Amino acid sequence: MAKPQQSVSEEQKSNESKNEADTKFTLHESQVGIWKLVVGNNVATNLFTEAKAVKEAVPLFLVLVANIYAAAPYQFLMFTLCQLWYGIEDAIQMHISSTLLHKIELGLSTKTVDVNGLAWSLAARVCFSVLAAYTQWCSTSVIPGLESRIRSHLDIMIMETKLKMDIPTSQNANKEQPVSSDEAWCSVKRISSFSTEMFRVVSQLALMYKLSHTTGSPLFALLCITKPMVSSLSQTSLWRKRFVAYVNNEPYKRMKALEEFTDGSFQQDVVSYGLRDWVISQYRQAFYALGNVSVANLFEQCGQRQTPIADIATCLLGELPFVYCTIQTIVSPSRFSVASFAILQDAAERLRDSLEAISSGVEDLRSGLAILKRLDPSRYQNVIKDGAMPYPILEEKSEKQEQKGMQFEFRSVSFAYPGSDKKTNALDDVSLNINAGDLVVIVGANGSGKSTLIRILSRLYDPSSGEIFIDKRPAAAYQVTDLHRATAILSQDSLIYPLSLAENIGLGHPACFDNQAMIEEAARDGGASEFIGKLAKGFETTLRPFVECFHHNISDNKEHPLWKTYESIEQTVDISGGERQRVVAARTFMRFKSGLVHFVAVDEPSSALDADGELHLFKGLLAQREGKTMVFVTHRFGHLTKLADQIICMKDGSIVEAGRHDELMSLNGEYANLYNIQATPFKESRDEISRSSTPL
Numbered sequence: 001m002a003k004p005q006q007s008v009s010e011e012q013k014s015n016e017s018k019n020e021a022d023t024k025f026t027l028h029e030s031q032v033g034i035w036k037l038v039v040g041n042n043v044a045t046n047l048f049t050e051a052k053a054v055k056e057a058v059p060l061f062l063v064l065v066a067n068i069y070a071a072a073p074y075q076f077l078m079f080t081l082c083q084l085w086y087g088i089e090d091a092i093q094m095h096i097s098s099t100l101l102h103k104i105e106l107g108l109s110t111k112t113v114d115v116n117g118l119a120w121s122l123a124a125r126v127c128f129s130v131l132a133a134y135t136q137w138c139s140t141s142v143i144p145g146l147e148s149r150i151r152s153h154l155d156i157m158i159m160e161t162k163l164k165m166d167i168p169t170s171q172n173a174n175k176e177q178p179v180s181s182d183e184a185w186c187s188v189k190r191i192s193s194f195s196t197e198m199f200r201v202v203s204q205l206a207l208m209y210k211l212s213h214t215t216g217s218p219l220f221a222l223l224c225i226t227k228p229m230v231s232s233l234s235q236t237s238l239w240r241k242r243f244v245a246y247v248n249n250e251p252y253k254r255m256k257a258l259e260e261f262t263d264g265s266f267q268q269d270v271v272s273y274g275l276r277d278w279v280i281s282q283y284r285q286a287f288y289a290l291g292n293v294s295v296a297n298l299f300e301q302c303g304q305r306q307t308p309i310a311d312i313a314t315c316l317l318g319e320l321p322f323v324y325c326t327i328q329t330i331v332s333p334s335r336f337s338v339a340s341f342a343i344l345q346d347a348a349e350r351l352r353d354s355l356e357a358i359s360s361g362v363e364d365l366r367s368g369l370a371i372l373k374r375l376d377p378s379r380y381q382n383v384i385k386d387g388a389m390p391y392p393i394l395e396e397k398s399e400k401q402e403q404k405g406m407q408f409e410f411r412s413v414s415f416a417y418p419g420s421d422k423k424t425n426a427l428d429d430v431s432l433n434i435n436a437g438d439l440v441v442i443v444g445a446n447g448s449g450k451s452t453l454i455r456i457l458s459r460l461y462d463p464s465s466g467e468i469f470i471d472k473r474p475a476a477a478y479q480v481t482d483l484h485r486a487t488a489i490l491s492q493d494s495l496i497y498p499l500s501l502a503e504n505i506g507l508g509h510p511a512c513f514d515n516q517a518m519i520e521e522a523a524r525d526g527g528a529s530e531f532i533g534k535l536a537k538g539f540e541t542t543l544r545p546f547v548e549c550f551h552h553n554i555s556d557n558k559e560h561p562l563w564k565t566y567e568s569i570e571q572t573v574d575i576s577g578g579e580r581q582r583v584v585a586a587r588t589f590m591r592f593k594s595g596l597v598h599f600v601a602v603d604e605p606s607s608a609l610d611a612d613g614e615l616h617l618f619k620g621l622l623a624q625r626e627g628k629t630m631v632f633v634t635h636r637f638g639h640l641t642k643l644a645d646q647i648i649c650m651k652d653g654s655i656v657e658a659g660r661h662d663e664l665m666s667l668n669g670e671y672a673n674l675y676n677i678q679a680t681p682f683k684e685s686r687d688e689i690s691r692s693s694t695p696l
């Protein structure tokens, strides 16, 4: 069955935005060596839109700056002062040098030395060098501290945003994920270095204008900046473009695939299947098929100009100041200063660097501003609808109702996973009733929608269409956090947190996460206490501790004491799959201790448990039935299915049969078929099984 229909207005909206995007952007495809390059020109981009983007980002930037200042005021002030200094450093240095050179030039031409003036100029230059070195030191010593404070601050902000997300929002691959603290810090650096470069260009231009008077006219300064201007604007760098590039050369892709046979992971197959000669001959074939197509770096290939004309022209522009200088020397030799000429040449070179940095920094600035916008937590709205009603409703909380558990009603519920491109729904037109306090078992083949149904019952996802009622009220009317608090999920994914085993169990009931007595009792109920008792650190064992260490120059000597130190840091503890499931089960028993649980969803938590462990778990769970509705997903037919008030049998996302065990067996349909496949081997003799057509 097809996915639920999008509403007309939604479809129209998405078509409109598509058309808008089509008219706004044009794509140019080209082949560069092994690369397919698709460059997107944003034709609608102009100074106005750029200015608008900057204006929109200003409040966010100011909030970020205020946060950074609050997190590290001293370091932030130092950082800002250093950036300002970098903006004017070159101009001041050249001004001081120019003054000194002028005095030397004057002394040489007039043969009278201004000793005092020279000494002052020299002292100024030395002082400036000391100041520059000191600022450099301040900057390098302040940045790591500032960076770590800002990162921690941003990490907390980002963690809050991420941990607030519901499952569809965090899983939906098409949705934008919040930035990392690395990206955020990078955007701060990009924006600040762009501003510094702008400041630097202004100060250099001011200096050049001032110096140009000593070379006759501002024309000389203009000639000096012609080359850097033209050269930075005529760069064909790919960095400034928006593009997607991918390798589409089949022989090259084949070569890369074959190279993977040498990394060791396939060595067993290489040896046992005798693949060596085949891999080498196939690699040769692919290499010949590749021919002369360039495999060089995309940026290198794109940076290469087709003809040398542009390079020669810019080079000639660099000669213009010399032409001017020669003419000036001939026409009026007294007005010309060689010192200014040298300084202006130097200033022009530096200006070229700054202009290039600015032109490539425009894209950096854009992406920095975009990252700033992504830092805004209000961009990440949860998909699951949150209601205002508390659960359970206190006024109606009669003792009787409280003891019975959650009641569910589904009316024509369909569901497709966000971003899924499957042609069929994971749940399709499901209608069901689960009475408060019932024990329900869901059975069905792989992929039939059992876990999905559990997830929708637990409000981890909202249905794509249809209605759900909990205790006779629309599910969406309740506060989601209340419903989650009233639900205990024990799933097939035995996730162990990178924390101690005690915390792994205690977090079932976060308010009492460190209550050792409760934790030990929950561990006993979950069947985990015996194996935890055998671990050296017991409940304090951490299975996946955070370890970051490396060694250098010791790997060739395993007897070296440093090697032993390294090995002791790297030590990890692991437990079996069944033991993991016991820890996760213990977490669920801990959850029951909150006294708030009214619905228990159990999704095949015993696949790795031995028979005794499974029996202990199910008995323990059933002992907690009072006041709770329990829904089990299982592939094993046994006591549970016989005890169940209702068995839901699913196929291809739909409920095909529902009822008690005897009722479903008498139907002789899907349930009876699944049951018989498991029960037959216990009933038939050895000869009957070998003759039977039932798969083993």
Ligand SMILES: Nc1ncnc2c1ncn2[C@@H]1O[C@H](COP(=O)(O)OP(=O)(O)OP(=O)(O)O)[C@@H](O)[C@H]1O
Pocket: 417, 420, 425, 426, 444, 445, 446, 447, 448, 449, 450, 451, 452, 453
């Ligand atoms: N996160 C997901 N994203 C996209 N599709 C999914 C996702 N999880 C499950 N599906 C698809 O939804 C359908 C139902 O899956 P579900 O996990 O509910 O089946 P199941 O009956 O629990 O299977 P099993 O017995 O193997 O655990 C399947 O077709 C599956 O491929």
